[in-house]
Amino acid sequence: MVEPEIIKNAQNGDREALIQVLREIETHIYRTAFYILGNEHDAMDAAQESLIKIYSKIHLYEEKALFKTWIQRIVTNVCIDKFRKKKVNVSIDEHEMVIKGDDNVEKEIISAYVAKDIEEAIAKLPEHHRTVVVLRYLQDFSYNEISTSLDLPLNTVKSYLFRARQQLQKLLHDYQKGGVQG
Template identity: 90%
Template structure:
């Protein structure tokens, strides 16, 4: 969490404070972009674009909203723009598996496959469902924060999450049975 004093300094032109703010938010920005767009290349582009927007618009930030909500809204909007420009490639890149000391190898492999199945299932969700899932479960946003970030009514957020959970449950059940194809 970025300290309010640091944000104020950045808004008042303190370059070092601005750099520190950007460093503190870059991981969260990238993570959101990755889960929305589904691949590393597009996520890096979106994160960079979002950080530039935060850099150039930090003076517009008002304390009535949480800073993390404000920045997540920026990255979400950047991702939406990317969806509009081109249909994203939602294939999930292969994950490298790092095994420690040969202990619990089977558990580690199972965990990796489950994580990959979850990522693939999230990538198959419609854009609006994917965004609320990413913000809620990967970024730990409250329903109100999601509502503010995406500029959606609270009940719409709840409805999207409900439908997304249903879709994920169905997709993961199909994965478990081996029934989902590309």
């Protein structure tokens, strides 16, 4: 993540530091937006909107919170706003798969299908469950960081994750029985 000194310089008006901060976080922001929103177009819009908010509000960041938690709250709120405005039904776009000519082609193909099935299962979760799953398992946030990012009580975060895991188990039950046969 971004060095605290660079963040401080950005807050003090150093344009180069601000550009560096935005460049270092843009991939992280896009990835979170993509997993929450489920498609590239909306994720790009949300990432851009999040970067603009971070750009305009970086002076409000206080060091008592982790910077990654602060930016995560912004991107998550932008995504939630997009859901509320559009009442979107999430769908996972088909991902192009490049097959390389090596001995592990079959494993790569199976892995790509499993990853796609997992993405689709996550996309089927209710918004609040999907958000905590993305933060916990895809962004490696701790329970406390999720609680802070989403402004939720810690027990609510734990409850959402528990219910989300239960739903994912139901959605992915074929894999528990030894895999899906195409």
